[in-house]
Amino acid sequence: MATRINRNIYRGILILSFLVVNGLILFGITSVLSYLNTGADRTSMLHLEVEREDVYLPDVTWDNLNNPGRPLEKQTQGEIERDYLSSWYVKNIAYKTNDYYGIKDYYTDSARVKVYNTIDYNLNHKVNLNTTTLKHNLSLDFYSADGKLAVLEDKNVVSFKEVFKANKIITQERDTSSYKAILLLEDGFWRIRHLKKIENESHQIPKKVSLDFTGIKNAKGLNYYPKDSPWDMFGKKFNEFTIHLDFELIKKMGMNTIRIFVPYEDFGKASIDYIKLDRLKKTLAIAEKNKLKVVITLFDFYGNYDISDWTITNKHATIIVNACKNSNALLAWDIKNEPDLDFESRSSKTVINWLKQMIITVKNEDPYHPITIGWSSPEAATLLVDDLDFISFHYYKKIQNFRDDYKKIVIKSNDKPIMLQEYGLSSYSGLWNFYGGSEDNQAEYYKEIQSVLLENKIPFLAWTLYDFKEVPSSVAGRLPWRKNKQHNFGFITTNGEKKPSYSYFSLNKKGE
Amino acid sequence: MKKAYLLLFLLAFVSCSSDNKTAVIVPTIIDDITLTVPKNEFIAGESIVFSAHKKLKTNTVLPQLVIESTFGVIVVNGVITETGVTYTLPNLITRRIGLVDWQLVLNSKILQSGIIKITPNITKNNGLESYFGPRSISAGDIDFSMLVIVPSDVYDNPVIDNTAVDLKYQFENEVTEVALKTKDLIAWNNIPAPHKSGRILVTALCNGIKSKELTSIVFPANATTFKIDYTRDHAYADGNQIIRFRTSIIKDEYGNVISDGTLVSFTAENSNGIQLQAVGLSIGGVAIAKMLHPDEKDTWKVDAYVTGAAKSNTINVSFKTAFSDYPVNISKDNRRIIVGPITSFMDQLAPDGLLVRLTIFDHNHQLIEKKVSTLQNGNATFFLDADFYPSGNYTIEIKTAGIIKTYNLDLNGNTN
Structure with missing residues (x-):
């Protein structure tokens, strides 16, 4: 009996091992076959044009194209601009990594030595630079008759640099410098031959515009997403009529302000998705019709902040701000939702630097609307208070502490208006909070x-x-x-029923 | 006992001294030094040293000097000397002209900052780059070559504005000198095209450095009206000889012979309004083109063009017929037609290749077929096969050298 069982066990082991070995062989053959099938995409044979990715898009203006040499063709102007900016881009990258890569494409033989010298010196001294330029004001001094030499002047280049030594920051600075450059057309590239740092041109500092804070001081309202498309308000489910009905309801509640969000990547980063931008403008128009004011929060779901990304985010902000700044419904710009939560993962210095320069960018495009940042907690509320026009903070803590926390902010506020930009309580009741929440709790809270x-x-x-x-x-x-x-922070359930909290929040006490 | 005391004392001493050695001396951080620099404007290559006269311990942590020059940012460390602290800028900064921003920085705090200026160093080994173009221009008052001169100093820095540049250019016996001044890093001048074709040699001189010899070739301007003529071996339209057309020497408006290789198109229009064309490339201003004689009496109207530029006069060329008649032999059964022997103007057999056409009509004068043959040994033969041409009455028409002969043929069934 025992031997038979033993024999059966052997049989079983044999069959199993046979199956396993076969399985392994099959797996081996298929992986070899699939490996052999990989490789270059067939379309690569066609040498289709490689799409340039937007990695560096500083603001560029051309002042004067009149020159004694030869009229500048539109095409050449574009090529000069592209290659001149690339010369800055490759230099920024080279100084960041202390690597020669890319320099030879945009600097002539004699000029690239000067860049290499700096790279070598910094490599020996363990210095790395994190730099970018944000604004170039180009003008043409000379363009030769054979179209192969150009002299440019680049006035008041706004740049930002961080200097590191042995990975420790030494200094950081936003700076303005001007340059003169001779460019030569070589191998189809406009390359820098000479570069000379020159005196800046004095320019008037734009007058400070006095802002009207009445809208902010009287703001009563809520953060808005449509019921069926939260965090994707301007996506496929965008429906003007739904938004109109919602805005009507908000107005009926006695509110006058809403806050909406512009997701950075969904809006196409630097190459803006104009369909979505149009939907944003339509939303503003609907708000205006319903006499609601709108706080627009930019850069939702953005989290890079690196200096190399600044020009891209600036371009994004510039387009959106310019598209919306003339709307009567616009109340204020909120640069970023709760950026202080990224302090740990991205370093507070990086985030703060990005915010500071973004405030300048938005202010430059639209000096007439106040700028704020929606800080996630009362402790963070007074960060950058000197740079911002008013303070915004979010409060999800216990109500008991609210008065004290608020007082602390007032002390540090420099008399700037303070807005409670997000607060609320979820009525969620379930396994995950031990059935602790309820709609009544929420009502009580409000x-x-x-x-x-x-x-x-x-x-x-x-x-x-x-x-x-x-x-x-x-x-x-x-x-x-x-x-x-x-899921359950609302005043109205997913079925459209008003929760008890609704009547405590609504200023229209008839219960409408 | 005494020994024990001594030992104890020694032990204590040793332990103390070793203590002294290992004790970490906290480095003093200095943030109140003030740097001075002898002047604010330097010549490239001159040594630039920032210094502060303050006695410091050798282990003091010094602020760092951040230097931003045209080509980037570097960090310079201070050196403590007996008299104080010095910061010496490396060559890569001192040899580059332009503005140099400096900041004395300690722990991200800027203690002091300023700007110095470095100007070009003009000594003996300066540089001079010249860019000349377009290098081929056409004679006249419109075209020009542009010379752009980028002078530089000994360290390859562009020079300051208003640096004198002497430009010389030579054409034939004339040497022209132009005094230029640099502006926006360069000096430039347009060298106008002369009225004569040839070469312009150009050179420039700046700060004692001469450029190499640069050349611009002046090509003749556009051709102007010209004349044509022809030569031929005889005037007979034999379809065999070649007529040669040639132009007069074609010149531009300034009397320069046009460039070799200029394309001249010759057009001949015959009496039926059909155009014949031939092209020739000019050599020494003369273009030649050849055409075959026609094979019948004709008169051509010939003219020539340099496309888009110039036109010749029109000449008439007449061709006489080479023969006025020819024999036609028809076989007994009327199916074999032999045209010839055709004799030409000296009773010689007409050259091979002359075209002979035969057109066949049926008795209702409906066209049946056109046959084409060429002359061989003075004859052309046609054969009307019984498989295609059953018995009956036909009309044939023979045409060569413009002479037409018509015959009515009665074809019967048998050929042989």
Whole structure:
């Protein structure tokens, strides 16, 4: 009996090992075959034009094209601009890594030695530079008759640099310098032959525009996403009529302000998706029709902040700000939602530098609307207070501490208006909070906090109008106790029923 | 006991001294030095040293000097000397002209900052680059070559504005001198094309450095009206000889012979309005083109063009017929037609290749076929096969050298 069992075990092992070995052989053959099938894409035979990726898009203006040599053709102007900017780009990269790569394409034989000298010196002294230029003002001094030599003047180049020694920052600075350059056309590239740093041209500092803060001081409202397309307001589900009905409802609640978000990547980074931009403009128009003011939060879901990315984000901001700045509904620009949460992962210095320069960029494009940043907590609220026009902070802590926290902000506020830009309580009740939340708790929360806010005349924007069926993981992460909570912050359920909190939040006490 | 004391003392001493050696001396950080630099404007290559006269311990942590010059940013460390601190800028900064921003920085704090200026160093080994173009121009008052001169100093820096540059250019016996001044890093001048074709040699001189010899070739301007003529071996339209057309020497408006290789198109229009064309390339201003004689009496109207530029006069060329008649032999069964022997103007057999056409009509004068043959040994033969031409009445028409002969043929069934 025992031997038979043994024999069966042997048989079983033999059959199993046979199957396993066969499986392995098959797997081996298929991986060899699939490896042999990989390789260059067939379309690469066609040498189709390589699309240039937007990596460096500083603001460029051309002043004067009149020159004694020869009229500059539009085509050549574009080529000179492209190659001249590339010379800056490759130099920035080379100084960051102390590597020669790319320099020889944009500097002639004699000029590239000068760049190489600097690279060698910095390599020996363990110095790295993190630099970018944000603005170039070009004018043409001379363009030769055979079209192979050009003299450019680049006035008041705005640049930003961080100097590191042995990976420790030594200094950082926003700087303005001017240059004269001789470019030669070689091998189809306009290459730098001579570069000379010259005196800056004095330019008038733009007059400070006095801002009107009444809209901000009286702001009462909420953060808005449509019920069915949270965090994707301007996507495929965009519907003007839905937004109109929602805005009508918000107005009926006695509110006058909403806050909306412009996601950075969804809007196409530097090459703006004009369909979405158009939807943003339509939203502003609907808000204006319903007499609502809008705080636009830029750069939602953005998280790079690196100096090398500045020109791209600036281009993005410039286009959006210019498209919206003439809307009567626009109340203020919010540069970024809760950037202080990225301090740890991206270093606070990097984030703060990016924010500072973005404030300058937005201010430059639209000096007439106040600028703020939606800090995630009252502790972070007074960061950059001198650079911003008013303070915005979010409050998701216990109400008991609110008065104290608010007082602390007031002390450090430099008399700038303070807005409670996000607050609220989820009515979620389930496994993940031990059935602790409820709609009544939420109602209680609003009953309490609204009285504080109204009494102290604190402008407020609650989170949010609707409960959401779907919350993308990119918003609150994948952790179910965070994600589930995020579904139930609304005053109105996913079925369209008003929660008890609605009547405490609404200023229209008839219950409409 | 004494020994023990001594030992104890020694031990204590040793331990103390070793203590002294290992004790970490906290480096003093200095942030109140003030740098001075002897002047604000330097000549490239001159040594630039920032210094502060303050006695410091050798282990003091010094602020760093951040230097931004045209080609980038570097960091210079201070050196503590007996008299104080010095910061010496390396060659790569001192040899580049332009503005140099400097900042004395400690822990991201700027202690002091300033700007110095470095100007070109004009000594003996200066540089001079010249860019000359376009290098081929056409004679006249419109075209020019442009010379751009980029002078530089001994360290390859562009020079300051208003640096004198002497330009000389030679054409034939004339040498022209132009005094130029640099502006925007360069000096430039347009050298106008002369009215004569030839070469312009150009050279420039700046700060004692001469450029190499640069050349611009002046090509003749566009051709102007010219004349044509022809030569031929005889005037007979034999379809065999070649007529040669040639132009007069074609010149531009300034009397320069046009460039060799200029394309001249000759057009001949015959009496039926059909155009014949031949082209020739000019050599020494003369272009030659050849055409075959016609094979019948004709008169051509010939003219020539340099496309887009010039036109010749029109000449008439007449061709006499080479023979006025020819014999036609028809076989008994009327199916074999032999044209010839054709004799030409000296009773010689007409050259091979002359075209003979035969057109066949049926008895209702409906066209049946056109046959073409060429002359061989003075004859051309046609054969009307019974498979295609059943018995009956036909009309044939023979045409060569413009002479037409018509015959009515009665073809019967048998050929042999």
